[in-house]
Amino acid sequence: MGFPLVMLLFIFLWRIYRKEAQRLEFLLAGFCLALLPLVHASSFGVALGMSICVFAISGLKERKLQRNWLIFLLPVILIALPQLMFINEQQRSDNFFGTQPGWMSKAKSIDDGNIFIKFWLDNAGLTLILGVIGLFFLKRDQLFFALPLLMLFVLANLIRFQPWEWDNTKALMYWYFALAALAAIALQKGYLMMARKNKPIGVATILALASICIFSGILSLVYWNSSGAQLWSASDIRVASFIAASTPRDAVFAAAGKHNHIVYTLAGRQILAGYDGHLWSHGLIYSEQSSDNRQILASGDLALMKKWNISYVYIGYAETNEYGANMDLFLNNKAAFSEILEAEGGRIRIFKVN
Secondary structure, three states: OHHHHHHHHHHHHHHHHOOOOOHHHHHHHHHHHHOHHHHOHHHHHHHHHHHHHHHHHHHOOOHHHHHHHHHHHHHHHHHHHHHHHHHHHOOEOOOOOEEOOOHHHOOOOHHHHHHHHHHHHHHHHHHHHHHHHHHOOOOHHHHHHHHHHHHHHHHHOOEEOOOOHHHHHHHHHHHHHHHHHHHHHHHHHHHHHHHOOOHHHHHHHHHHHHHHHHHHHHHHHHHHHHOOOOOOOHHHHHHHHHHHHHOOOOOEEEOOOOOOOHHHHOOOOEEOOOOHHHHHHOOEOOHHHHHHHHHHHHHOOHHHHHHOOOOEEEEOHHHHHOOOOOHHHHHHOOOOEEEEEEEHHHOEEEEEEO
16 A cells, blocks of 8 residues: 555655646645655655655755645644654564664675676666666756655665665665666667667567566466465465454454464454564564463463453464464363353364353
8 A cells, every 4th residue: 555655755756846736636645754754654755755856856845845845844744743652652572673784685895786687687677777877868857856866775774774674675666666667667768769770679679678677577476376375265265364353453362473464464463472473673662472382372371361452362272373372271171161152063162261
């Protein structure tokens, strides 16, 4: 959801940059930016940086535009600021940001320049080459507008924006968006030049180059389409529907911290400790919740359930096989737990904490 909001914001920013935007468009642009912090925080960072750059280029010069920028800021202050305050309240590790020259290329110094260049040619391929060529066809105002997005490449190869270095891709995708647009410009200009001499050869050449640019994406789609990978089964969906219909919206579950667990992905209920990879990569401090969650599932510890306001316990494959959950313990302690669902021949059960 973050990407389309940012794309819509970029359209408004382009019109603002070109001094074509009406006052309402400043307001709508502000709304697009204001919705982003909880939707996709990395996209908010990119969009905020882009907005600041456009303001610095166009908004500082004219007093009329400065008044319109105040309209832009109104939803940002009213909607985005409370979200940012909420995010800032969460406990985070001390090493959330960091420096990482060369990003994932393993190039640590200027002397490793060949490693760095090979890494990016391997990963961005022909699109990178065409994008660089496309730069030479931009008009001055187009170049200045694209420059902040292109600078993301430099920043992402110097700074680690989250604990997991791979998450720099969340910013790099906007650089790649700009790169793809530049590559398209290079292809279009190349076609126009070749078409003057031989149109069929021009069409064939451009189609071949465009196909090479998107071929890795096609291979990825083919692989996943044939992989048989499944996020949720029909049974998962039925159980999730039951949870959504039969439990309060603010209910807290003890359940395995799997990235696709149906309790929070499909049913929309809170769990005590989610997927370790997500929690760690967002810099959250979660060791206490994770440890207590495992203890609750393994022993049915009522004191810990009271501590974290747990009202339901979900026991399925992951809870039994990976978390050591004891199904019989919950079944036999009818004074503390009431079974509200049995599914898949008893391999999945949901208990209400009495």
